[in-house]
Amino acid sequence: MRAEAGDGPGLAPAAAGRRRGERPPGGRSQGLVFVIPALLLITVFLILPALWTLYLGLTDYRLTGLQAAHPKVIGTGNYTQALGDKEFRDALGRTLLFVLGSAVIGQNVLGFVLAWALRSARASVRALVETLVLLAWILPGVVVAWLWIAFLKDQGGALNTILHTSGHDWWFDHPMGSLIVFNTWRGTAFSMMLFSAALSSVPPSQLESARLAGAGGWQQLRDVVIPGIRGHILTNTLLISLWTFNDFTPYLITKGEPHSASAVLPVYIYLTALPGERLGYASAISLIMLVINLLLALAYVRILRRRPA
Amino acid sequence: MTITRVAALVVATGLALSGCSGGASGGGGTTIRISANAIKGGKNSTEAEWITDYVIPKFTALEKSKGTKVTIRFEGTGVDDAPYKEKTALDLKTGTGADLISIDGIWVGEFAQAGYLKPLDQVAGASVDQWDGFRQIPGPVQSIMSFDGQKYGLPTGTDGRVIFYNKQLFARAGLPADWQPKSWDDILAAGRKLKQLHGVTPIQLNAGTAMTEATTMQGALPLLAGTGHEIYENGTWLGNTPQVRSVLDLYKKVYGGGLGDPKLQQNPQGRDESFQRFSKNEVGILLESDYFWRSVVNPQGGIDPMPARDKDVGYALIPAAAPGQGVRGQDAVSMSGGSGWVINPHTRNPSLVWDLLTFMGGHDAVKDEVRRAAVGISPRQDVNAETLSGDPLLNFIATKVLPITSVRPGLAAYPQVSTALQKATGDIVAGGSVDQAAKTYEQNLVQAVGGAGNVTTG
Numbered sequence: 001m002r003a004e005a006g007d008g009p010g011l012a013p014a015a016a017g018r019r020r021g022e023r024p025p026g027g028r029s030q031g032l033v034f035v036i037p038a039l040l041l042i043t044v045f046l047i048l049p050a051l052w053t054l055y056l057g058l059t060d061y062r063l064t065g066l067q068a069a070h071p072k073v074i075g076t077g078n079y080t081q082a083l084g085d086k087e088f089r090d091a092l093g094r095t096l097l098f099v100l101g102s103a104v105i106g107q108n109v110l111g112f113v114l115a116w117a118l119r120s121a122r123a124s125v126r127a128l129v130e131t132l133v134l135l136a137w138i139l140p141g142v143v144v145a146w147l148w149i150a151f152l153k154d155q156g157g158a159l160n161t162i163l164h165t166s167g168h169d170w171w172f173d174h175p176m177g178s179l180i181v182f183n184t185w186r187g188t189a190f191s192m193m194l195f196s197a198a199l200s201s202v203p204p205s206q207l208e209s210a211r212l213a214g215a216g217g218w219q220q221l222r223d224v225v226i227p228g229i230r231g232h233i234l235t236n237t238l239l240i241s242l243w244t245f246n247d248f249t250p251y252l253i254t255k256g257e258p259h260s261a262s263a264v265l266p267v268y269i270y271l272t273a274l275p276g277e278r279l280g281y282a283s284a285i286s287l288i289m290l291v292i293n294l295l296l297a298l299a300y301v302r303i304l305r306r307r308p309a
Numbered sequence: 310m311t312i313t314r315v316a317a318l319v320v321a322t323g324l325a326l327s328g329c330s331g332g333a334s335g336g337g338g339t340t341i342r343i344s345a346n347a348i349k350g351g352k353n354s355t356e357a358e359w360i361t362d363y364v365i366p367k368f369t370a371l372e373k374s375k376g377t378k379v380t381i382r383f384e385g386t387g388v389d390d391a392p393y394k395e396k397t398a399l400d401l402k403t404g405t406g407a408d409l410i411s412i413d414g415i416w417v418g419e420f421a422q423a424g425y426l427k428p429l430d431q432v433a434g435a436s437v438d439q440w441d442g443f444r445q446i447p448g449p450v451q452s453i454m455s456f457d458g459q460k461y462g463l464p465t466g467t468d469g470r471v472i473f474y475n476k477q478l479f480a481r482a483g484l485p486a487d488w489q490p491k492s493w494d495d496i497l498a499a500g501r502k503l504k505q506l507h508g509v510t511p512i513q514l515n516a517g518t519a520m521t522e523a524t525t526m527q528g529a530l531p532l533l534a535g536t537g538h539e540i541y542e543n544g545t546w547l548g549n550t551p552q553v554r555s556v557l558d559l560y561k562k563v564y565g566g567g568l569g570d571p572k573l574q575q576n577p578q579g580r581d582e583s584f585q586r587f588s589k590n591e592v593g594i595l596l597e598s599d600y601f602w603r604s605v606v607n608p609q610g611g612i613d614p615m616p617a618r619d620k621d622v623g624y625a626l627i628p629a630a631a632p633g634q635g636v637r638g639q640d641a642v643s644m645s646g647g648s649g650w651v652i653n654p655h656t657r658n659p660s661l662v663w664d665l666l667t668f669m670g671g672h673d674a675v676k677d678e679v680r681r682a683a684v685g686i687s688p689r690q691d692v693n694a695e696t697l698s699g700d701p702l703l704n705f706i707a708t709k710v711l712p713i714t715s716v717r718p719g720l721a722a723y724p725q726v727s728t729a730l731q732k733a734t735g736d737i738v739a740g741g742s743v744d745q746a747a748k749t750y751e752q753n754l755v756q757a758v759g760g761a762g763n764v765t766t767g
Contacts, residue, residue: 063398064416065721068423172572257519258575259739274395275521277724 050290057284063277071280078284087260088285091268092292095245097176098183098264103244104237106184111191111236115199116221118192130192137189145252148182171254175262179250187243191236198232199225231304238300242293265289338378339658341665344386344397344407351387355603355610355683360385363677368668379661391521401425401653408656409666414453414464414647415522419721421456427654428459433663442670445689454649456719462651463670466684468598469710470531470643471624471702472496478593479623482506489625491632491640493535493559496594500568503593510570513583513595514563517574517735522727524574526644526717527596529730532556534642534715535629541718546726548764549751553733555630557746560737571738581612588613596627598646599685602702607682624702626709636715645714647688686711725757 057078061071082088114133118126136144151158154169170178202225210220226233248266250256256263256271263271269289273282343360347353365381372379384407386393394416400406402425412420420426429437437460443451446464454462476486482502490496496512503511515528533540536552547553563569573579573586584605586592595601606615606622615621627642629635635642650669652662668674672691678684679696685703687693697704717723733750737743755761 063395064419064423064425064724066422068402169572172575255519255577257577258572259517259735275391276728
């Protein structure tokens with residue numbers, strides 16, 4: 001990620017290589033050859049669509065009608081409208097809540113607790129728990145969505161049967177709360193696995209010394225374990241935040257209902273674009289979303305860089 | 310990246326994988342694909358059965374007797390109308406999709422403007438006008454599949470909206486078996502009596518965006534017609550006006566007064582569930598088109614069959630707000646629409662597809678379609694004369710409803726206007742005030758129809 005000092009684009013590659021005297025001659029051009037396929041893929045599948053989205057966002061493009069055949073460029077109208085639109089801001093707010101609740105807190109904490117607890121568990125217990133948690137992760141989204149609709153259904157739902165609260169409509173009364181619980185359940189496996197690997201890299205000798213020095217369980221965790229896996233925590237948080245931010249599974253369960261109360265940003269964009277048929281406006285929101293994604297990623301990368309070597 | 314593009318890509322990829330646009334296939338024959346929002350055992354099951362059990366074998370045999378080998382594939386779906394429309398629009402946009410496609414008549418204008426559809430004579434040749442079947446189809450019915458004076462497809466029939474009511478619940482609530490409300494107050498009064506019954510939702514008046522067009526066609530628009538105005542009059546759209554507010558006020562009385570179930574309107578499967586509840590004697594009054602009678606509570610092949618439908622399900626005209634206050638000074642109002650078949654302009658076998666279409670619109674095929682209850686009121690007068698008397702509701706619609714009915718404006722802006730109306734009713738159901746909902750509605754409307762100059766306020 002980090003650009004090497006002095007490797008600015010203005011410097012002649014050969015000069016840079018000679019100065020260090022490490023690279024064989026022609027290494028830079030060879031490297032370029034290796035990178036070109038990747039760059040091409042990124043251009044075709046990421047940069048061009050992003051530019052296309054930017055362009056569509058400047059038009060009144062629609063799914064049908066005259067504006068489908070001949071979209072007009074209307075300037076930045078869509079972008080200013082989106083930023084002033086309460087529906088958009090509400091959707092963004094719900095998305096941030098969704099990310100904070102289900103990814104940053106939910107999956108992170110639950111994943112860590114599971115990884116921590118399973119360290120000292122018997123192999124059979126460990127295998128069983130890991131399988132169950134992984135299952136939630138690898139099942140197809142459509143299947144999972146139906147399971148959760150059935151699980152939280154007001155009439156005859158499993159949860160209501162267990163709690164004897166028949167008629168309580170979880171998806172309706174607590175749409176965001178239910179989605180957060182759902183997504184925590186759905187995505188914890190990744191955090192658990194990542195933390196399991198990270199915890200095994202903490203040298204037992206350090207923990208042993210801490211114990212000898214009289215540190216309790218909590219102190220060991222705070223002063224030895226967490227500093228040791230700080231990078232893993234940040235990387236994990238970055239990945240699951242971005243995934244959750246872009247997650248479309250909520251649509252499969254609630255379609256944004258009731259009255260948009262569960263319309264996170266991807267769902268809102270979809271509802272605007274296809275049933276709403278406003279492809280131009282939806283493209284504008286998509287681009288705003290892309291920018292937010294980039295900012296999120298950038299923020300994490302900066303924090304990650306600042307960690308002590 | 311962007312969800313829209315991903316969605317389009319997924320749809321397009323799916324189509325590519327499923328074999329792309331129809332054309333010559335192996336074995337020397339020709340393959341034609343038919344697409345409709347109908348599927349055996351699910352939505353519009355009888356229509357799917359008509360296609361697979363009648364149209365395909367009969368037409369294939371007919372062509373075989375002429376020495377042509379034709380294979381017809383039916384691509385059925387059973388989803389809500391909105392996703393079917395999205396799929397169809399994306400199919401046509403990307404130059405894929407079936408050769409013969411069933412669409413709602415209200416989409417013809419916007420699809421034509423977008424260039425997704427072409428007039429029939431441009432697709433299948435000038436000879437289409439010589440088909441004698443057109444002489445059997447009255448002009449207003451042909452106009453369902455027309456735009457700007459040109460025929461884009463063949464209508465499969467028309468429909469009408471009425472108030473359905475559950476006679477068992479009416480008897481238990483002390484209401485008459487042959488009920489005909491004269492005003493909105495009569496409906497509310499009946500609702501209040503039904504409310505006394507335990508576990509019964511008195512009135513199902515579709516609301517909110519989850520029910521999409523069903524909210525507009527079976528809710529906002531017939532009510533609006535009952536105030537004496539239509540959504541599009543004299544070149545402008547009806548904005549925040551006393552008429553729109555009185556429609557929203559009725560919604561408020563139903564959903565704020567405990568006469569309807571607000572949750573059902575916001576439930577993604579709400580419409581299906583309301584049908585289910587009606588069939589289980591848990592809903593008293595429900596506004597729907599004859600589709601409900603033919604395809605939902607029909608004891609033969611309905612989604613939620615009611616064994617004693619003819620005895621237990623009553624129907625009445627939708628009253629104006631008060632007698633004489635409806636459009637054209639009517640006492641009662643309704644809304645009609647219809648769907649039909651269009652030929653994909655990208656088809657490789659236009660004349661063969663046209664032959665198939667005329668076969669499907671011919672006397673014998675239409676009669677079989679009616680016999681299966683796949684269509685209510687057929688487009689053909691010769692068939693209607695033979696069949697309508699056999700079904701009391703269809704007869705009622707043909708003789709009592711069609712003379713007083715209204716239709717939606719076939720303009721490309723309409724779908725957005727419809728969404729604005731759905732949102733307004735949704736605001737009420739979610740507890741909002743009539744004034745606020747009407748104000749937001751007008752903002753959305755102005756944006757949808759391109760400026761305040763196209764909107765009536767006041």
